[in-house]
Amino acid sequence: MNILIVKLSSLGDVVHTMPAVQDIVRALPQAQIDWVVEPGFASLVQRCQGVRRVIPCALRAWRASWWRADTRASWRAFRADLSRVQYDAVIDCQGLTKSAIVARCAQLSASGKRYALGNRTAGSGYEAPTRWLADVAITLPTQVHAVQRSRLLCAQALGYALTNNVWHFGLPAQSNIAGAATKTVAFIHGTSRPDKCWNESHWVQLGHLLLAQGFAVALLHGSDEEELRSKRIAQALGAQAQVWPRMPLDALTDKLAQCAGAIGVDSGLSHIAVALDIPHVQLYNFDTAWRTGPVGLTRQVSVYAAPQPSVEQVWQAWQQVSSTGQPARSTSMAA
Numbered sequence: 001m002n003i004l005i006v007k008l009s010s011l012g013d014v015v016h017t018m019p020a021v022q023d024i025v026r027a028l029p030q031a032q033i034d035w036v037v038e039p040g041f042a043s044l045v046q047r048c049q050g051v052r053r054v055i056p057c058a059l060r061a062w063r064a065s066w067w068r069a070d071t072r073a074s075w076r077a078f079r080a081d082l083s084r085v086q087y088d089a090v091i092d093c094q095g096l097t098k099s100a101i102v103a104r105c106a107q108l109s110a111s112g113k114r115y116a117l118g119n120r121t122a123g124s125g126y127e128a129p130t131r132w133l134a135d136v137a138i139t140l141p142t143q144v145h146a147v148q149r150s151r152l153l154c155a156q157a158l159g160y161a162l163t164n165n166v167w168h169f170g171l172p173a174q175s176n177i178a179g180a181a182t183k184t185v186a187f188i189h190g191t192s193r194p195d196k197c198w199n200e201s202h203w204v205q206l207g208h209l210l211l212a213q214g215f216a217v218a219l220l221h222g223s224d225e226e227e228l229r230s231k232r233i234a235q236a237l238g239a240q241a242q243v244w245p246r247m248p249l250d251a252l253t254d255k256l257a258q259c260a261g262a263i264g265v266d267s268g269l270s271h272i273a274v275a276l277d278i279p280h281v282q283l284y285n286f287d288t289a290w291r292t293g294p295v296g297l298t299r300q301v302s303v304y305a306a307p308q309p310s311v312e313q314v315w316q317a318w319q320q321v322s323s324t325g326q327p328a329r330s331t332s333m334a335a
Helices: 011-027 039-045 059-064 069-083 095-106 146-158 174-178 200-212 224-237 249-257 268-276 309-324
Strands: 002-006 032-035 052-056 084-092 108-115 136-138 184-188 216-219 239-245 261-265 282-285 302-304
Touching: 002 011, 002 095, 011 032, 011 039, 011 146, 011 268, 032 039, 039 052, 039 216, 039 249, 052 069, 059 069, 059 095, 069 095, 084 146, 095 108, 108 146, 136 146, 146 216, 184 268, 200 216, 200 224, 200 309, 216 224, 224 239, 249 268, 261 268, 261 309, 268 282, 282 309, 302 309
Parallel strands: 002 032, 002 084, 032 052, 084 108, 108 136, 184 216, 184 261, 216 239, 261 282, 282 302
Antiparallel strands: none
16 A cells, blocks of 8 residues: 655644554555655655655655746656556645645556545644545644644544554654763743744753753754754853764754753744654743643653743753653543
8 A cells, every 4th residue: 555645844843743654554454654844844754664665755845946847847746746546545744725736746556545634733834725635625623732743643544443543653763772871951932933932041051950960062053043042051051062064964863862851942843853862852832732842751751931931940840751750651631
């Protein structure tokens, strides 16, 4: 059985879709699963266990230069690559017009069908064409975690039952295999939305608390602005704080897996930390952790406060997760 997952972006949404792939592999061991995703996330998805083939789709870049000859050539090449396989099921896990169009481009087998979300769920983007362009639109509970959203969609599309609420992301890291852990805590301070950020002075205070316990601090960044912030925090903390260079997501995943843990705002890299099952505190300035954050875990927790969590709240949460020796198991809220 050939199955195509369409989840183009963003990073956190891509990570949240990985447990659905693990469900499919367990329920349908003979299934061959391909995934269409934006090129920037392809190296990470390629590592997701159960994915046979990753099909990069640079839709964001193409839309910005649709009139250019090279853009049209790239689109034709993508369509040709996508057409190499006839799919028994195409599942649009994104629920947007762009993902619906991509799903429509896929070739179906004689009995194949396209499946999509039939309704908006709280806090998630949704556009009606995803329902119109599919063969089957599946209605889900409106109050549902982002991980459970994709799990329920795939289970109903493919006709298997979810026997438990345990999340397995299937995201191995080479460092996990080697067992090369370090006493470094990663600070994930960057996010696409400024209102999700934590005060820079708070990061410095938290860093000093960690240094006093013998930890080193690693500072991650994905933009020039975030790199400058990383350098300022590192300068305030001294020699035991290191600014990591930018690197591909698969390499960053390996490096993050070596850490003693991570503390981060609501961002894609924080969700990778959850998928890697390392001790992690996720910071929320908005009451949305129920929808995207770690839920019901022992080594991974979210901390929410308005307008921002305090350093003391985050420090207490870190002491809680870092003192737990057993690996956390990601469990969802009930649908």
